[in-house]
Amino acid sequence: MSDSLQVASSPGAMSGEPHAGVVSDHALYRKVARRLLPFLMMCYVAAFLDRVNVGFAKLQMLADLNFSETVYGLGAGIFFIGYFLFEVPSNVFMHRIGARKTLARIMILWGCISALMMLTRTPWQFYLLRFMLGAAEAGFYPAIILYLTYWFPSNRRAQVIATFMAAVPLAGIIGGPLSGGIMSALHSHHGIAGWQWMFLIEAVPSVLLGIAVLGYLDNRIADARWLSAAEKSRLEHNLQGERSTRTEHVSLWHLLRDRRVLHMALICYCTVSSLSGLAFWVPSIIKSTGVVSLFNVGLLTAIPNVCAVISMVLVCRHSDATRERRWHMIVPFLVGGTGLVLSTLYSDNPVFAVAMLSVASAGCMVCSPLFWSLPTAFLDGKSAAAGIAGINAFAGLAAFASPYVIGWCKDLTGSTNAGMYFLASFTVLGAILVYLTPSRLVDR
Template sequence: MIPTETAHAGPDGLAVPQPHAQAREDAVYRKVAWRLLPFLMLCYVVAYLDRVNVGFAKLNMLADLQFSEAVYGLGAGLFFIGYFFFEVPSNLLMHRIGAKATISRIMILWSLISAAMMFVQTSTQFYVLRFLLGAAEAGFYPGMILYLTYWFPSHRRARMVALFMAAIPISGIFGGPLSGWVMEAMHGVNGLRGWQWMFVIEAVPSLLVGVAVLWYLDNNIQSARWLTADEKALLERNIAAENAHKSAHMSLRNVVTDPRVLKMTMICFCTVMGQYGLTFWLPTLIKQTGVKSVLDVGLLTAIPFGVAVCSMILVSRSSDRMRERRWHLIVPFCCAATGLVLSAVFSHNTALSLAALALAAGGSLATSPLFWSLPTAILSGVGAAAGIALINSFANLAGFISPYMIGLIKDATQSTDAAMFVLAAVLLCGALLTYSVPAKLVNK
């Protein structure tokens, strides 16, 4: 058996293993991480690719279908309205029936809807399919965050969430060049436009991975046949010890009215505004600096996303090591705001604008995994299932507002500069809100 008597109480009242036990515990968590994280990242890579590839389709689709920038922005954002209505029910259902059935159902359904985007001919069809895609995918991201709370205690979780969310820039690194290549190479094949082929081809991985979830993913620690009885006991003991200090039995009404949850929602809203403002419009921001080829745009988008991968992993690792959350979130907020402002200042210089966008991506995408170390430090059980979904669903309304706002501003001014200034201001508000969170509440 893994010894328990070698642990002593830390300043927060939780057990702190002695060196030998710590080494064994670290080995168990490495085993769990290597088993779960690569697969969860793969799920999120294909999810995010299907969510934001409309940003590449936009480069040709708007001209083909005679859509305005505002029509695109509204359609891109309607994804999050569907997400809003179905996210909390999906997460509560996952808490009841398990991750395996929930995640598989979500991925298979959204892959079919994403492929159906190839048939879009009118703005109404575009709006309906984007709404349905959001409704289908609702629960996937908060479900994954909830799933990680089943396995990792808070002082290990920021790094795990960051590794999982590194799938966002990874999908950009590979998805950008892939989308650009498909749109150029497949244009005209069998009478279809390049963006139509892109929607079909990029939906296939989601379908295949969704089926794979059924046999690969385990619902919880106890059902994991690849763990020994001793390893299961250690993992469950750590989760139980942490949950004893949290609000485990909050009702949905209590979660909604908890001022801590409301503040977390506002902070998350700011992270989402920056994240989706950047990811949905990054191809356009790069193209308007003077880049002509869609393939070149795709290749250049890999640079900001590559910086974001490094930023997410390094900042979250530092946060877990120091067990400090607030400043590790405030600094990326400020870096993202600075990068967006500079991207507008240098919007006609490809090299300088790309450097600024890399700073913005490194900051804005690092805020999300760091943010989720805040609410998961105070919620568990049904309270976590409802709280995580509630925070994410309301905050993701920013995913509707952000691209639509940019589209309206671009139609009105023929420039995205003013929109970048607005997003920067929102990110600075996120930094101020984070500063107002008591350190003792989240630094665990």
Template sequence: MRESNQATASTGLMGSRAGRALPDLSGEDRDKGLYRRVAWRLIPFLMVCYIAAYLDRVNVGFAKLQMLDALQFSEAMYGLGAGIFFIGYFLFEVPSNVLMHRIGARKTLARIMILWGIISAAMALTRTPTQFYILRFLLGAAEAGFYPGIILYLTYWFPAQRRGQIIAVFMTAVPFASILGGPLSGWIMESFHFKGGLDGWQWMFIIEAIPSVILGLAVLKLLDDRVSDARWLSNEDKARLEYNLQSEKAQKVEHVSMLSLLKDRRVIHMALICYCTVSSLSGLAFWTPSVIKSTGVVSLLDVGLLTAIPNICAVISMILVCRHSDKVRERRWHMIIPFIIGGTGLILSTLFSKNPALAVAMLSIAAAGCMVCSPLFWSLPTAFLDGKSAAAGIAGINAFAGLAAFASPYAIGFIKDATGSTDYGMFFLAAFAFIGAFLVFLVPKKLVNR
């Protein structure tokens, strides 16, 4: 009898311990609090890192306003240099992401950020078109894997049904980079021009590269590679997060060969959608300062301040639309409508090329539409890819889309040299937005609405 009581007590004690080790797996309210804590721990820091990355990638758009005259570059030369970044990005992106899946996010992201910061500062040494092209290529090679690496990293923490809003919040770093970077770049270029024997655009490259190196060192201290490495989570919280991630793995493609992945029609379809998304975004990123200046705005600081307005609209749009997409678990129409709105805004911006206020208003509509599509897009392939296939698939999709980021700036520069106007370039970008809407419409609803 005593043995029976002891066994019962032991069983009860074990049950109590098990209850403490593994939480109630149906606690939706608790999930919200847990994921909120994880998001606050990871997302703000990752956003700051991506702001630094995006600023160092696209600040050449502001440098152009002084650089072309100083170095006697043509618009086509600038467009080629702006775009050639993505050739290096394309070649090194998949290996970088696969390596990250093996060695972890901390080492990979730190290496990427420190290296690109050094190369970005070296842009100040540019004197010839060849040097410009080489440094832009090296910058792309250095940064390869950063953005898709972050997307992959978020799949280690957040299940598909929560990922749309999380990626959207993270992706607000893009418009925030322009909101902060536009006025900052304009101020540096005006205030530091001819200081210490350097032009304003040279100082801009040097000053804006410093945060990347500092943040790269901080990554080693502040990031955890996986849920299991997080000292700031209890064992119970880790179990909950791991359970939610494991519960959706049965619906995903895992550990397939790269060749099989590239033959997967779903992956190819996603790559084409991403190509259209990046085409419209890259045009906005590299050419908005030039479009605003062409309306008659003279001061570089004023150009920077006006550039911030479309990006503020994009931040609001991204958060609201992606939050609603996660709430109703619908992806397709939440991308189709913004694609159409973005393309329409790009076309309308050409009709008001002599009116700064109306041109900025139309660019704001374009940004609010086009920028929403980027975070929402990544909720599509990550709904059916997992593990090594996610590492290779995300990088492969993004690398292919990088070709759009190479082609679009160069095409717009070529068009402007040929026509003397950016209007046809905006039509070119709008076409990709409309094609993107059609391609999203063709995605099977059951594949991505989770």
């Protein structure tokens, strides 16, 4: 495609922009999505796998190391304290040096630390390595969200973020059978436990993808050699119309006092509470129903994630098409909470438990991509870097609290039921907060 090729404008284009052309906005954004999203999804699959594979390691390492459920819950959650402390600086720094260097640094570092998890012997080593892993990964997810705002306007962002975030359930679909298979097949091989082999093997993709980032990603539209000059101009033009309505380059203190940002942070907190609880405890819940084989636990863990992928794609596509956000978030919040509560009934029945966990995953996971189309609609530039990271960092406190509370409840009661009720309460609160969000901020 030559640089002289004109790209057909969107309905909102300025009169001075070309209207006659052979490539529509739709085709242009499909081209951008095909270039960026598969690679970013692979990176996030690797990231999420290294973050939550401790949920599978738990099925062996607690007995090997004589850890309690509370020790596991604290270690699983303390990841997010490191994440919380380093997230805003990481994302602000990314706005200065670009996505390529930032993501490569994050991925290579967290891959190495994830591999070191195999050396865990004491609770304090477990806590330290999980904290370091969180500090290393800090800024990765908000950096991707910020990076996507450099390419896609707000009316396309929910579906784009949903496609990217399908990496979360994909990590479950791939990681469940993979983790269970590694732990079963390699247990005691060369005197190394299955959970140790799992940490080592699953760290390798993160390091390799981190190196690949340096050669594959472009920091901004202007750097993309795979776009013509006319295509770059059209993409920039479509974004420029939004920037005049967004908050840009304000102080961090002023930003964090913005009631809109604080409201968004509370919604995000509720979203992350349910997601993190599911991510770290689904393997244990399925195993507690009587499933013995770790490989079968992994296969069953994939089912809720398949349902989540389908839900995320369909609901977010419809939300973008209708430009409606509120009820597209409220209903999934309530559906997810219902699934969490019902999963506690007949907890000795694997079929019923997996079915209800599938309902919970389909509801809870769709809320996250829809949520991130909201703050990116009124934040831009440096304020977007700090605001997105600040919101996500605050939500990280939920990701710390949820696994710990569930572990504490499990030690106290011998069951995860109270923990599921705890998670479900946040889905109800999240639905209320979304309902209270002004329509001019939600629907766009």
